[in-house]
Amino acid sequence: MIIKCPYCGPRDVIEFIYQGDATRTRPEPASDDRAAWNAYVYDRTNPSGSHSEYWLHSGGCRQHLLVTRDVSTHAISSVVFARDAAVSAKSGELA
Amino acid sequence: MAEPQSPLGANFVPGNHGNAAAGIGVTLRERKGLSVIQVTAWRDAIPAMLTAIGSATGLALQNKPGLGRVAGEKSVFGFAPGRYFVVSATPDLETRLRSVISPELGTIIDLTHGRTVIRVSGPRSEWVLSKLFAIDFSEHAFPIGSGRATLHHDIHANIQRIDDESFDLYVFRTFARSFWLTLGHAAEEVGYRVE
């Protein structure tokens, strides 16, 4: 599998570390809602098809990436810097 | 200041090696006496940082992924967003950078004693390096002056293209001798000269 890093260009998957499901929402750090924390840590929907996930380009620019990947075909439809995606989401540009 | 000792030691053997009878495919050198400085710009300060690097070195860069420039012993290249290697044989390079880079622009780390710089040049350099690094070394994908961060055998390294057939490899000093031996093995097939 090849991931096209927005900075480094196409690189083999060996340069990346998988960092999990990007659809989770972390509870507020002060939250004592155990069900919310349990869901954040353990509950996964395990969908087939398109999946939103974080990868770290540890063997290249060392940036965190937000990758949209079809988990049954490994086809990647989008790769952006996770930081940019988070900033856009915060400013309401993304749902 | 103490003279840095080369980590290549007894494994640096000048002369021709491998299949040299058929010609010299690559020449390997260790670039010594360099200052290797990593400069990192805060997110909003990248254009100002590039201007500062330009004023300290004379090598101004555009803010685009992996861009770099080379002028003689001096070189600058990006390898991650806002991160640059600034390299020169000038011992006061760090001082010069510090005089133009305020803490508001970013940070400066002297890597001089942490990296070994190996220059690989010659008509088969792209071929030999392709055995060690899983990136495209062709000139259209890796233009002159530009930089890369990648891996050899899961170990981080930085690479800058110097000209159509030369590359500088920045490897961790503590892995430099083992990397040097591996590089020699990779070059045996094409014949190589150590200078």
Ligand SMILES: [Zn+2]
């Ligand atoms: Zn990258």
